[in-house]
Amino acid sequence: MRRSYLGEFEEVVLLTVAVLAEGAYGVAITDELDRQTGRAVSISAVHAALHRLEEKGMLKSHLGEATAERGGRRKRLFSVTMLGSRTLHDIRAVREQLWGSISPQGLPAVSL
Amino acid sequence: MKTKPPRWASRLLEIFCAPHLLEEIQGDLYERFLRNERFWGSSFARRQYAREVLSFLKPFALKRQTSDYQSTYLLQPAMIRNYFKTAWRNLLKNQFYSLINMTGLTAGLAVGMLILLWVQDELSFDRFHQKVNQIYRLENEVGTGTSKQIWTTTVAPIAEMGKKEVPEIKEAVRITDGSLYTLYKYQDKSFSDEEEVFTDPTFFTLFDFGLIKGNPAQPFPDNNSVVMTEKTAKRYFGDAEPIGKVITADGKTSFTVSGVIRDFPKNSSLKGDFFLPISHWFNVIYANRKDGRTPHNDFHEFSYVTFFQIQPGVSTTALADKLRNIHLRNKPDDTDLTYLLQALPDMHLYKADGTEGGIETVRMFVIIALLILVIACINYVNLSTARSMLRAKEVSMRKIVGAAKMQLFLQFIVETALLFSLSAFLAIGLMTLLMPFYNELSGKQLVIDFSDSQIWTVVGATIAGTLLASSIYPALLLSSFEPLKALKGKVSARLTDAVFRKILVVTQFTFTVILISGTLIIGNQLDYIHSKELGYDKDHVLSFYMRDMGAHFDAVKSELLQQPGVAGVTRANSNIVSIGMQTGATNWDGKQPGETMMIRPVAVNQDFIPFFKIKVDQGANFTGAVSDSVHFILNETAVRAARIKNPVGKRFKLWDREGTIIGVVKDFHFASMKSRIEPSIFFYDPNRAGRMFIKTTGQDAPNVIATAGRLWKQYNAEYPFKYDFLDQTFDDLYKTEQRTGTLFTVFATIAIVISCLGLFGLVAYTAQVRTREIGVRKVLGATVPGIIQLLAKDFVKLVLIAIVIAVPVAWYAMDQWLQGFAYRISIEWWMFALAGLLALAIALLTVSFQSIKAAVVNPVKSLRSE
Numbered sequence: 008m009r010r011s012y013l014g015e016f017e018e019v020v021l022l023t024v025a026v027l028a029e030g031a032y033g034v035a036i037t038d039e040l041d042r043q044t045g046r047a048v049s050i051s052a053v054h055a056a057l058h059r060l061e062e063k064g065m066l067k068s069h070l071g072e073a074t075a076e077r078g079g080r081r082k083r084l085f086s087v088t089m090l091g092s093r094t095l096h097d098i099r100a101v102r103e104q105l106w107g108s109i110s111p112q113g114l115p116a117v118s119l
Numbered sequence: 120m121k122t123k124p125p126r127w128a129s130r131l132l133e134i135f136c137a138p139h140l141l142e143e144i145q146g147d148l149y150e151r152f153l154r155n156e157r158f159w160g161s162s163f164a165r166r167q168y169a170r171e172v173l174s175f176l177k178p179f180a181l182k183r184q185t186s187d188y189q190s191t192y193l194l195q196p197a198m199i200r201n202y203f204k205t206a207w208r209n210l211l212k213n214q215f216y217s218l219i220n221m222t223g224l225t226a227g228l229a230v231g232m233l234i235l236l237w238v239q240d241e242l243s244f245d246r247f248h249q250k251v252n253q254i255y256r257l258e259n260e261v262g263t264g265t266s267k268q269i270w271t272t273t274v275a276p277i278a279e280m281g282k283k284e285v286p287e288i289k290e291a292v293r294i295t296d297g298s299l300y301t302l303y304k305y306q307d308k309s310f311s312d313e314e315e316v317f318t319d320p321t322f323f324t325l326f327d328f329g330l331i332k333g334n335p336a337q338p339f340p341d342n343n344s345v346v347m348t349e350k351t352a353k354r355y356f357g358d359a360e361p362i363g364k365v366i367t368a369d370g371k372t373s374f375t376v377s378g379v380i381r382d383f384p385k386n387s388s389l390k391g392d393f394f395l396p397i398s399h400w401f402n403v404i405y406a407n408r409k410d411g412r413t414p415h416n417d418f419h420e421f422s423y424v425t426f427f428q429i430q431p432g433v434s435t436t437a438l439a440d441k442l443r444n445i446h447l448r449n450k451p452d453d454t455d456l457t458y459l460l461q462a463l464p465d466m467h468l469y470k471a472d473g474t475e476g477g478i479e480t481v482r483m484f485v486i487i488a489l490l491i492l493v494i495a496c497i498n499y500v501n502l503s504t505a506r507s508m509l510r511a512k513e514v515s516m517r518k519i520v521g522a523a524k525m526q527l528f529l530q531f532i533v534e535t536a537l538l539f540s541l542s543a544f545l546a547i548g549l550m551t552l553l554m555p556f557y558n559e560l561s562g563k564q565l566v567i568d569f570s571d572s573q574i575w576t577v578v579g580a581t582i583a584g585t586l587l588a589s590s591i592y593p594a595l596l597l598s599s600f601e602p603l604k605a606l607k608g609k610v611s612a613r614l615t616d617a618v619f620r621k622i623l624v625v626t627q628f629t630f631t632v633i634l635i636s637g638t639l640i641i642g643n644q645l646d647y648i649h650s651k652e653l654g655y656d657k658d659h660v661l662s663f664y665m666r667d668m669g670a671h672f673d674a675v676k677s678e679l680l681q682q683p684g685v686a687g688v689t690r691a692n693s694n695i696v697s698i699g700m701q702t703g704a705t706n707w708d709g710k711q712p713g714e715t716m717m718i719r720p721v722a723v724n725q726d727f728i729p730f731f732k733i734k735v736d737q738g739a740n741f742t743g744a745v746s747d748s749v750h751f752i753l754n755e756t757a758v759r760a761a762r763i764k765n766p767v768g769k770r771f772k773l774w775d776r777e778g779t780i781i782g783v784v785k786d787f788h789f790a791s792m793k794s795r796i797e798p799s800i801f802f803y804d805p806n807r808a809g810r811m812f813i814k815t816t817g818q819d820a821p822n823v824i825a826t827a828g829r830l831w832k833q834y835n836a837e838y839p840f841k842y843d844f845l846d847q848t849f850d851d852l853y854k855t856e857q858r859t860g861t862l863f864t865v866f867a868t869i870a871i872v873i874s875c876l877g878l879f880g881l882v883a884y885t886a887q888v889r890t891r892e893i894g895v896r897k898v899l900g901a902t903v904p905g906i907i908q909l910l911a912k913d914f915v916k917l918v919l920i921a922i923v924i925a926v927p928v929a930w931y932a933m934d935q936w937l938q939g940f941a942y943r944i945s946i947e948w949w950m951f952a953l954a955g956l957l958a959l960a961i962a963l964l965t966v967s968f969q970s971i972k973a974a975v976v977n978p979v980k981s982l983r984s985e
């Protein structure tokens with residue numbers, strides 16, 4: 008299974024873009040990440056990851072409308088590309104395959 | 120809700136962030152700022168904003184978007200050829216400016232490189248020895264209180280004892296350049312004035328002066344061996360094999376040549392013609408001694424330069440202490456003596472006590488070289504940025520047709536580089552031409568030998584440095600024009616370059632004013648030294664060492680006095696212009712235990728003091744009576760240093776000579792003005808006074824010299840007659856200073872000329888740009904003086920600012936320089952006023968020439984020009 012490598016953080020960012028669907032841009036992604044994973048992410052780290060993902064061809068972007076709350080500046084809105092989607096699915100398949108192969112004794116029980 | 124993000128942070132982001140990412144990042148940050156402000160208050164929001172901006176300092180945000188098309192043809196041969204072609208055409212098209220630029224650069228580079236070569240030569244002294252970092256010269260500090268001083272010569276036994284007892288000392292060499300023999304003969308050739316050096320055989324192994332002929336394991340097979348330099352060997356034996364040849368010294372001793380060493384490099388502090396075994400010296404000096412002193416126990420005679428090779432990493436102070444203990448064990452009463460070690464490479468540029476000597480001049484010259492180079496660069500930058508307006512259209516057209524910014528940048532760099540290489544080429548030629556004059560001025564023997572990598576370092580670094588400094592800014596500026604604005608003619612409104620240019624002109628003239636005031640102050644100080652009352656009369660006095668004539672002094676004197684031109688004859692044991700000898704063996708009533716007063720003793724006869732017109736302040740001169748042998752005459756400083764009240768009649772002891780003080784003379788300068796007058800003492804001992812002084816009336820000098828020469832031959836038939844005029848000896852004391860002064864003046868003049876050249880070009884350009892304006896003004900009734908004023912005003916203002924900046928800097932720098940003189944002028948305001956006025960005058964002269972030219976042009980012509 009050949010696919011380009013994704014770091015853990017990149018994977019989470021990519022997923023968050025998918026979660027947000029239409030409104031995925033820097034601030035929204037940062038907030039969503041914060042809300043969903045509970046970890047404080049810096050905006051610059053998110054930008055860096057978005058930039059890398061776009062270079063890898065997993066994301067595409069276009070500039071949106073200017074809004075007043077941004078001082079009249081436009082947002083860059085991201086969406087997942089075919090390649091991005093394929094990669095996410097691949098990762099998920101691998102994970103599920105691995106989960107399925109774990110015998111009950113293989114993992115110590117965790118009480119939720 | 121009115122607060123804004125910190126301005127500096129926004130500005131910073133704009134500067135570093137890649138343009139294609141800027142908008143989204145700005146937007147995101149602003150959005151977060153507003154939210155933070157709402158929830159947490161403005162101060163937190165502002166801090167958070169700044170923190171987030173800083174967190175964007177990452178490669179992805181810094182990296183500019185690369186275009187897909189650029190790199191393909193940026194460095195193609197065709198483009199490179201084109202760069203050169205355009206550059207060349209541009210040079211030819213603007214011949215006037217190219218000429219100004221090239222003259223300035225050539226002169227600046229040539230002079231800058233000449234100075235740096237000098238500096239490099241100074242810094243290279245004594246560094247060619249392999250063990251340079253392990254070799255130290257032993258020095259002793261003697262005396263107490265104000266008469267404390269450092270001698271670079273030591274006692275003889277400390278070398279052997281140190282090497283034997285202190286394990287950190289690996290090797291020791293003693294050198295003494297006494298003059299045991301004056302006349303050397305080989306067959307029918309005879310030479311006097313050889314630099315004979317007595318030394319240990321380790322001299323040839325510790326230093327890189329290995330034997331090229333002879334047995335290196337045994338340079339001196341016996342006490343009558345001699346090692347000579349190649350040049351000396353050639354003088355004696357021509358091309359014949361020198362080894363084994365026998366030369367006679369003063370007709371009594373003979374030496375066999377046992378080795379030959381290479382001639383000394385020019386940058387060696389150690390030099391000599393003849394190297395004789397130091398054991399030979401000891402045999403002569405310690406023969407028939409009744410006081411029981413031998414070279415192995417004599418801790419009295421300080422006349423040996425001692426070098427030690429020391430284990431790396433050993434503390435020199437601890438080592439010096441060990442040596443002091445050895446010394447005190449052998450001579451307990453030398454409690455005032457401490458040893459010091461000076462590293463071999465410091466010998467040339469630092470004084471014996473480690474304070475700055477020649478390094479000061481080196482530093483001064485480095486600064487001057489840099490100033491000259493900077494001035495030359497500023498010329499180029501100023502002219503090319505000023506003229507950039509004229510090329511705005513060219514740049515815009517190129518951009519519109521598709522030139523990338525990088526290409527334009529390269530084009531202008533090539534233009535600068537081309538001009539620079541031409542100038543560098545010319546500068547190297549000019550250097551070669553100037554070298555003989557420069558060597559004469561600087562007293563060096565520099566050669567431009569292009570097989571020497573050192574030269575290339577200096578030349579290469581200078582050219583590369585200046586090229587870098589002066590190419591980048593103009594190229595950046597020129598390639599950054601925005602085509603639309605430039606074509607509409609809106610570029611000239613760029614205030615920032617004008618300010619930048621003004622700063623450069625101010626810098627240039629600041630340097631100029633500093634250099635002018637430096638020249639003035641150095642000149643004044645040198646004049647002061649020359650004209651300061653010395654306290655004795657040195658005019659028309661010739662002096663020589665009498666040798667065998669000394670025994671017949673009275674006969675010679677009476678014969679000389681019969682000559683018409685002779686005004687007086689006297690004798691002493693040292694030259695009054697610089698008394699070399701010094702001793703601490705003194706005693707007087709009231710001397711504190713442990714106190715030492717270093718004093719300079721001079722053996723004289725009764726004529727000496729009146730002969731030199733030295734003023735007797737108290738008491739009387741020697742009379743020539745037998746009792747004079749226990750009489751002393753001190754100078755004022757000695758009386759003060761010894762704290763003797765009413766000195767006349769008091770007891771004094773010099774060496775083992777006990778006697779009374781019969782007189783005190785006014786202080787006189789018997790050394791360079793760089794040092795304070797030291798205590799000195801006259802004692803009556805004509806037989807020890809082997810130097811004759813003859814005062815002529817000034818008219819019949821040749822006749823007097825001839826007579827003296829004839830008398831010389833009568834008693835010293837074998838030896839050539841050599842004499843010095845005191846004026847000459849005196850001037851030699853200040854040779855270095857004189858030289859520094861001359862060089863400084865020359866360099867300052869060149870720097871001033873170069874900066875004027877730049878100003879000239881700048882004014883010419885301004886006048887050219889404003890041709891039509893001037894025409895219109897004239898038509899409307901402006902007068903010629905009015906227009907000159909208009910053009911000159913701006914520049915004069917800049918020069919005035921430069922003066923204000925330069926004065927404190929020059930004041931400080933020159934004050935530092937003057938500190939090196941014990942007797943110095945005080946810096947006065949008029950020196951700076953004069954320097955400022957001169958700079959202003961020079962600037963005005965430069966500016967007005969062009970301004971007048973522009974102002975007298977007939978407006979009909981200038982208005983028709985388009």
